[in-house]
Amino acid sequence: MYLNIVFLPLLGSLVAGFFGRFLGGRGSGLITISCVGLSFFLSGLAFYEVGLGGSSTYLYLMPWLESDSFHVDWAFCFDSLTVVMLIVVTFISTLVHLYSTEYMGGDPHLPRFMSYLSLFTFFMLILVTADNFVQMFVGWEGVGLCSYLLINFWFTRIQANKAAIKAMLVNRVGDFGLALGIFGVFICFGAVDYATVFALAPQLSNSTLSFLNLEFNALNLIGILLFVGAVGKSAQLGLHTWLPDAMEGPTPVSALIHAATMVTAGVFLLARCSPLLEYCPDALFVISIIGGMTAFFAATTALVQNDLKRVIAYSTCSQLGYMIFACGLSNYSVAVFHLANHAFFKALLFLGAGSVIHAVGDEQDMRKMGGLRRLLPFTYAMMVIGSLALMGMPFLTGFYSKDVILEVGYATYSSASHFAYWLGSFAAFCTAFYSIRLLALCFLSEPNGSRTLLLSASEGSWPMGVVLGILAVPSMFIGYLSRDLFIGLGTDFWGNALFFLPNNISIIDAEFMSTGVKILPLCLSILGGLSSFILYRNYSRNLFLLKTSILGRKLYTFLNRKWLFDKIYNDFITQNTLDFGYHFTYKSIDRGLIESLGPFGFSNVLLDQVNKSRSWHSGYLYHYLVILGWSNLLFGLWFIFGFKFLPIQVLFIFIALWSIL
């Protein structure tokens, strides 16, 4: 049963991929949906057994590679953390599969699409069920590949091509760090399986490791390197640039990969490594700082984006920042709780956005929408639910996790946590602002689209509606229902899956904070939402004036161009590297220096010498006589004065000069 959870999606993918042309779109859709659905059903059973029943499961398949002391197995480990991820992944994946059959229904490549989606699910499941770092890396890279293929699904579009390459390359920068982290784990612990590594972590908390000729605390170094991997996958500040661009892919892909599952892999990694990270205080410091900054940065950027999907993408980025920063504060359970909650309402938002885009003829610019409230009432309702949950309105799902994250941020008494707390609180304001802005621009404002578009706009058929309806339920209630299970005080749900150092537990302080601090983020959210609502409803003219004023224009441009990250990366790093590769290494050295000093220099010199010595054989007697005379004279001198007067080296130099001249 446990093995089936992982391998059923692969089966579906292979069948749909290789036999898709015989099965057709509907057939392959049916097969993949049933495989993933069955996998979801089994995950539910696994959740019951492992999560609620508290019986972790370990499955051993076969040895993978054994070389000297490096030993890796194909093995699966199901503990509470894994089953939570299993439920989330397979649930969202099933719904997205169902949604895609309708959303992509007209696409002739539907079997391929379904196959990719299932393959993605398979790799994601490998990632979460792995019992060692290397196997986790398989899933990690595998989802990267699927993300590449899915972003690039409409492969004739040059933007999709660029976005796909960018996603994979930026992710590989993260993978580079992760791989180095895994090497470090092996060097320090002599093993790469979780059980050994985590058991040994406390013993090695004082060991050092030399990296780039500098001496580091081993665990801190490993923690930071692993975190670099998480930065890449979870689109944290610095390596986030791929996520908004990845919105070039079809919308169901954005919902599944770039909101609910793959981008949370980084958070999952941090949570998984909690027994290790707990002994790396410096790494935790870095993690919480970066997480807080990401939450802030992405939220401000989302304020002024005009592309419907990009707004949600930046929102995802910002929410991931929250999760990472919760991990940095050692509140892994809160992070995972937010991860699960976020998956539901963000998938809802993305699929709702997909529904909107579907209805208005693939238009993504929010400025060209408007007035869709009456045309798409159901989608509107769903988007409102998703947005309110995202803003953390009381008693909706987001409220239970997001507020707790900010609370523990305040209740952990360190500079990093307060730094993150204030940034996070401001990000909460921005979140509410852009969520309402999105609703206002798309649904509430005056219609701005063309007449034909608006006339033809209508809700999608039943699979899309059903999926949205199903997702709305957990978006509203799952936080309330599972709060005590996941982050309740004294819950034993997590067992050994997550580990907190007793010193780092701050959830109790968070529970007994003063009410003023507790409701501050909520007040900020409400304030943000209200101000956005009022501004976009009645004062859009003032907003326009603000935007065109000198200062406002600068700020707007800065935020709208995403803090100019892309420009710096493109102009200063990538372009210079490429120029170096062409002008310096290829043109100057390979085709210049080496060739002219090497084979062609050699043949030229040889040819030159041969031509010169040929001219000596002129056939004139007096030429030969001159040479004869000169050499007689030289040899005579040599015989008379011996080596002292005319060392042999001088003679050689003379001959050499003679021959060249």
Add this chain to the structure above:
Amino acid sequence: MLLTLLFIFLSLGIVGLIVIPSNKKLLMRQYALFITSVVFVFSLLLWLGFDQSTPKFQYVVNWLWLPIANINLVLGIDGISLFFVILTTLIFPLCLLASWSFDKGDIKTYLISFLSMELVLLLVFTNLDLLFFYIFFEAVLIPMFLVIGIYGSRQRKIRAAYMFFLYTLFGSLFMLIGVIYIYLFAGSTNYESLATVNFSNYDQKWLWLAFFASFAAKVPMLPVHIWLPEAHVEAPTAGSVILAGILLKLGSYGFLRFSLGLFPEASVYFTPFVFSLSLLGVVYTSLTAIRQTDLKRLIAYTSVAHMNLVMIGLFTGTVIGVEAAILQSLSHGFVSSALFLIIGILYDRWHSRVVKYYGGLTHTMPIFIIIFLFFTMANLGLPGTSSFIGEFLLLVSAFEANTTACFFAATSMILGGGYSLWLFNRIAYGNVKLVGFDLSLREFILFLPLVLGTLFMGIYPNIFFSVMHAAVSNLVWADLWM
């Protein structure tokens, strides 16, 4: 006995090819394919009967050639050379299959060149005598020179053949001097006897450098690498496959067998030198590869990068590093061969190697593109393919030896992603620029063993590692750390 049989069969096969009249082209092709396939089966039998538990040489053949001077032809296989032999015998039938429709010039000479190349390569990989190793090592040049010089595609092929010959010959001259010195010093050129001889530290360093000059040109290491892109671009498809798949392995095999095996102290002494050169090679050629516009030149540069990674693994002096280096050599033999075959298929259809000429092939050649995608991913080291195992273990061992080296070597993960994805994207995606037929059955069969091998090696590499353990541990623990 099995080894003798293999060589006799292959030699007789070449003789038989001479007898077939020149106008029966199909018959000659079928015959050559048959011979090489049988040789492949032979080599699999070698694997089957291989005793994994000993580092000793097996299937030893001892042919007295000049007993009076103590120079005899000794052949044998151990855990290190077994996979090089199998790789060779696997690639050759694929090459013949790939050049099935190749009809340019005299087919008979072409086939004889290939068969004799296989014979000589097998002799190199199984050789246990230094002088004969030198002779066969040089002899490989002749058929390859002919293949590039006669069957190449452009006028520039003469220049390419010249460069190829010059570099490898020039390096090997130093090796010859080294071999002569060893013979005069030790009185024998037998590998197993030499392994017991202790060269002085000073001698070791000079001898190591002499061998290095020869092997470095073959790997190829940095300043002497430019023959490779040139030769690849000009060679016919099958020639490129042999070059990338097998000929480059002569360098790493030579380092492994002779430099590490005979001069362990010098190897340790020169490790920083090799590391710096290889790291430069990895980064330098990856950066250069990103900007190439010629398909073959690009893949050739990536080959240089990958082989330099192998060098790092070899010189870490750890069992992991050496085993990974062998596996990575093997994997590179599969992956880069496949990539050259892929380019060969494009070249067969449109006779162009310029990247810009292609685009949107996934519209018309989906199966081809799936295979191309698979090998692109293998080229950038995606887990589940063989190169991941090789690359990952190489980097692990490099991390153990020197974290700085590992850091820079690991940048190849990023740069490798850059050139592979760029190339794949340009050819596969975008709007339709060309219309062509998808893979024929012959071409599909061509790729099948490579795909399966790459996958198998990625998912269950233990079957390869278990053969190497004894020989590699013996090399590392007995020689390097004594």
